[in-house]
Structures are given as C-alpha cells and as structure tokens.
Amino acid sequence: MSFTESFRQNFIEDDRWQYLTEGLKTTLVITFFAVLIGMVLGFIVAVIRSTYLRTKKLLIPDLICRLYLTVIRGTPVVVQLLIIYFVIFASVPISKTLVAVIAFGINSGAYVAEIVRGGIMAVDIGQLEAGRSLGLNYRQTMVSIILPQALKTVLPALANEAIVLLKETSVAGYIAIADLTKGGDIIRSQTFSAFMPLIAVALIYLTMVIILSRLVNLLERRLTRNDKR
Amino acid sequence: MISVKDLKKEFHGTPVLRGITEHIEKGEKVVIIGPSGSGKSTFLRCLNLMERPTSGEIWFDGQELTKLRDRDINHVRQRMGMVFQHFNLFPHLTIRKNITLAPVKLRLMSQEEADKKAEELLRRVGLPDKAEDYPASLSGGQKQRIAIARALAMNPEVILFDEPTSALDPEMVGEVLALMKQLADDGMTMVVVTHEMGFAREVASRILFMADGVVMEQNTPDKFFTQPESQRLKDFLSKVL
Numbered sequence: 159m160s161f162t163e164s165f166r167q168n169f170i171e172d173d174r175w176q177y178l179t180e181g182l183k184t185t186l187v188i189t190f191f192a193v194l195i196g197m198v199l200g201f202i203v204a205v206i207r208s209t210y211l212r213t214k215k216l217l218i219p220d221l222i223c224r225l226y227l228t229v230i231r232g233t234p235v236v237v238q239l240l241i242i243y244f245v246i247f248a249s250v251p252i253s254k255t256l257v258a259v260i261a262f263g264i265n266s267g268a269y270v271a272e273i274v275r276g277g278i279m280a281v282d283i284g285q286l287e288a289g290r291s292l293g294l295n296y297r298q299t300m301v302s303i304i305l306p307q308a309l310k311t312v313l314p315a316l317a318n319e320a321i322v323l324l325k326e327t328s329v330a331g332y333i334a335i336a337d338l339t340k341g342g343d344i345i346r347s348q349t350f351s352a353f354m355p356l357i358a359v360a361l362i363y364l365t366m367v368i369i370l371s372r373l374v375n376l377l378e379r380r381l382t383r384n385d386k387r
Numbered sequence: 388m389i390s391v392k393d394l395k396k397e398f399h400g401t402p403v404l405r406g407i408t409e410h411i412e413k414g415e416k417v418v419i420i421g422p423s424g425s426g427k428s429t430f431l432r433c434l435n436l437m438e439r440p441t442s443g444e445i446w447f448d449g450q451e452l453t454k455l456r457d458r459d460i461n462h463v464r465q466r467m468g469m470v471f472q473h474f475n476l477f478p479h480l481t482i483r484k485n486i487t488l489a490p491v492k493l494r495l496m497s498q499e500e501a502d503k504k505a506e507e508l509l510r511r512v513g514l515p516d517k518a519e520d521y522p523a524s525l526s527g528g529q530k531q532r533i534a535i536a537r538a539l540a541m542n543p544e545v546i547l548f549d550e551p552t553s554a555l556d557p558e559m560v561g562e563v564l565a566l567m568k569q570l571a572d573d574g575m576t577m578v579v580v581t582h583e584m585g586f587a588r589e590v591a592s593r594i595l596f597m598a599d600g601v602v603m604e605q606n607t608p609d610k611f612f613t614q615p616e617s618q619r620l621k622d623f624l625s626k627v628l
Contacts, residue, residue: 284471287471294492
C-alpha cells in the first residue's frame with residue numbers, strides 16, 4: 159500500500175481524522191483543568207509544609223500533607239486513575255473526563271507542592287524576618303513578600319510540570335476516555351495499520367511539547383531579564 | 388522604655404545568653420560591642436522577639452513581651468523598628484513599595500499618605516530620586532539607608548540595629564553611620580550592635596560590653612574607652628583600637 163493510500167485510509171476515509179481532533183480536544187481539556195487543580199492543591203500543600211518546617215506550627219495538617227505526598231508520589235498515576243474511577247467513584251454517576259481531571263489534578267498537586275516548597279524555602283530567611291520585624295503577621299509576610307519571590311523562581315519548573323502532565327494524560331484510555339492517544343489507537347483497530355495513526359499521535363504530542371517548551375524558555379528569559387533591572 | 392530581667396537564651400542546649408538584666412530609657416542610644424559569639428546579636432533580636440528567650444522577662448511600655456499572644460507581638464513590633472546586617476530589602480518591590488508596604492498593609496496609612504511619607508523619608512536619607520528603582524540597582528550603603536527609611540516609615544519609638552555596617556564595603560560605612568548619627572541627634576531611641584568604635588564613642592549615651600552571654604561591663608563612652616575595668620574589655624579594646 160502506498161503512503162498516500164495509507165494516509166487516505168487512516169485519516170480521510172470515514173472522517174477518521176476526527177478521532178485525533180476530538181481526542182486532542184479531550185486531552186487539552188483534561189490537562190488544562192488538571193493543571194489548575196494541581197496548582198491550587200500544590201500551593202496549599204507547599205504553604206502548609208513550609209510553615210511547619212519554618213515555625214513548627216500546623217503539625218496535623220503537615221502530617222496529612224506528608225501522607226498525601228508519599229502516597230501520590232509512591233504509586234503509578236495509572237493505578238491512581240483506576241482507583242479513583244473504579245473504587246472511589248464506583249457507584250457515582252460522573253463524567254469520565256471529570257474523573258480524569260480530578261485524578262491527574264491530585265497527582266500533579268503532589269509534584270507542584272514539592273516544586274513550590276523548594277521555592278519558598280529558597281527565599282532568604284531574612285525576608286521573613288524583615289516582614290515580621292515591621293509588624294506584619296506570618297500570613298501577610300507570606301502573601302506579600304515570600305510567595306511572590308518564590309513564585310518567580312519556580313515558574314519555569316511549574317510550566318515544565320504542566321508539560322509533563324500533558325503527556326501523562328495519555329493513560330486516560332485506561333478508563334475508556336477517548337483522548338488523543340486513544341483516538342490513534344481506535345484508528346489502528348479499525349484500519350489494522352499501526353504506523354500512520356500512532357506516528358501521527360506522537361507528532362501531535364511532540365508539536366505541542368515543543369511549542370510549550372518554547373513558551374517556557376521565553377518566560378524564563380523574561381524573568382531573568384527583570385532581575386537585572 | 389525597655390526593661391530586661393534575667394534574660395536567658397539557649398540554642399539546642401547551648402547557652403548563648405546567661406542572664407541579662409538591663410534597662411533602656413527613652414531617648415537613650417545604647418551601643419553594644421563585644422567579640423563575636425558573645426551573644427550581642429541574640430540579645431538585640433530578643434528585644435523584639437525575633438528570637439524567643441528561653442527564660443526571663445522583657446518589658447516594653449508596661450507589657451511583658453514573652454507573655455503576649457502573637458497578635459499583640461505584631462503590634463509591639465510595629466513600634467520597634469529593626470535594621471539588619473544584610474539589609475533584607477524586598478527585591479521584588481520598588482523602593483517606594485519597600486517603604487510603604489507595611490504601613491499600608493497594616494492599615495496605618497492609605498497608599499497616598501504612605502507615598503508622601505516615603506518621599507519625605509527618601510529626602511531624609513538622601514535618596515530622593517530612587518523611589519521607582521529596585522533594590523538590585525542600589526549600592527550596599529544605599530540599600531541600608533533605604534532599610535532605615537523602611538523602618539522609619541512605621542514611626543517606631545525605638546530602632547534596633549543589628550550590625551548595620553558589617554556587610555558594607557568600607558567606603559560606604561560612612562554614609563550609613565552619618566544617617567544613624569542624624570537619627571540619634573533627632574532624639575530617636577536606638578540600640579545598636581556594632582563594631583564601629585568611632586560611632587560608639589561619638590553617638591552612644593552608654594556602651595555595653597558583652598562577652599560570654601553576659602553584659603560584662605558598661606559605661607559612658609569617655610570612661611568606657613579610657614578606664615576599662617575588666618581584663619576582658621582591656622584585651623578586647625587593645626585588639627580593636
């Protein structure tokens with residue numbers, strides 16, 4: 159079979175290209191909302207953990223956070239996805255995409271938390287002291303002085319975490335979500351040709367990752383330039 | 388104004404302050420000198436509870452600080468400025484924001500009032516055209532003058548200086564000491580940990596010599612340098628003068 163014929167069969171015939179475009183849409187939706195959940199969750203956990211490390215307050219919340227980090231980082235994301243879908247939401251009617259958003263969000267939160275905690279702890283202790291010496295309380299010092307500086311240093315790492323997540327959502331097919339990877343796989347099962355659809359899927363991921371990495375690089379350069387002002 | 392009774396501080400079982408009893412009057416300029424490791428910075432940092440004393444009492448304006456709740460400690464800190472060895476300016480904020488952040492966040496002033504105050508303070512510390520610059524563009528001496536302006540923005544009743552010139556290049560020490568002298572002349576109550584003997588002699592109303600976690604000796608500047616009593620102080624002065 160010639161290249162063009164194979165191309166026609168895999169993508170044009172029966173509008174099979176729509177498996178890829180629809181799948182891409184699903185992948186992007188899951189990634190976007192999972193990143194949002196991950197960031198919020200990660201920030202909360204990071205603030206709790208660094209507050210405990212710096213002031214020895216919030217012991218109980220810190221213990222809960224540590225448990226969360228250990229469990230999430232110590233188990234495969236596919237297993238977490240399966241447990242959340244087949245165990246936790248077993249008897250709840252809920253959209254699969256929403257389950258995936260929750261699962262990947264909770265997973266990403268653990269990695270975001272460690273990145274942000276690193277950023278917070280990297281801010282010089284003198285900054286905290288300066289804020290407190292002026293009479294600001296811990297929360298005000300954190301919000302106005304520590305977090306803005308921490309955020310700036312970890313922004314590139316957070317953006318990279320989002321890129322990683324984009325690729326990790328490719329296991330969403332395990333709970334029968336028609337994401338990009340699953341879309342390619344469906345085409346393969348219909349046409350019995352693996353090369354075209356799977357390479358196409360890989361190229362789409364690659365293109366998105368390259369574009370996003372470019373944006374991260376731009377962002378990084380922008381941030382270091384601001385340092386020199 | 389500040390009374391300290393039998394103040395002790397240990398770090399992980401190692402005693403750093405071994406019982407200090409001291410009284411600082413309003414308007415006094417107390418300079419603390421002593422060898423490194425003598426506990427002078429720790430003593431200063433206990434006064435606004437940057438360090439929690441292990442035991443002892445700290446009285447400020449009729450309140451015993453070690454018994455206060457966190458919220459009340461924040462109120463006390465608003466009235467006690469602090470200037471650090473490494474300036475600790477906020478690098479992500481302009482100089483104007485560095486100065487106005489605390490009074491505005493604490494609702495003591497509106498942003499407009501604080502901006503006006505910042506302008507006035509910047510003139511006072513001799514850096515009126517730096518308001519919109521970032522700390523990274525300033526020299527060490529300029530940074531420390533801004534840090535003093537930032538402390539002054541809270542209208543403190545006393546300012547604690549923790550080795551304010553120790554991190555500066557030699558040619559910048561003078562400008563910071565000159566500003567501190569000007570503050571002293573304006574009647575500010577000051578507690579200064581420093582190695583600048585010239586400043587101590589010229590500005591201090593009283594000099595404390597700390598060694599091994601206690602105030603070993605104290606005197607007025609003229610007698611402190613000319614008639615030291617303890618052997619420790621004689622040795623120390625012979626090394627630094």
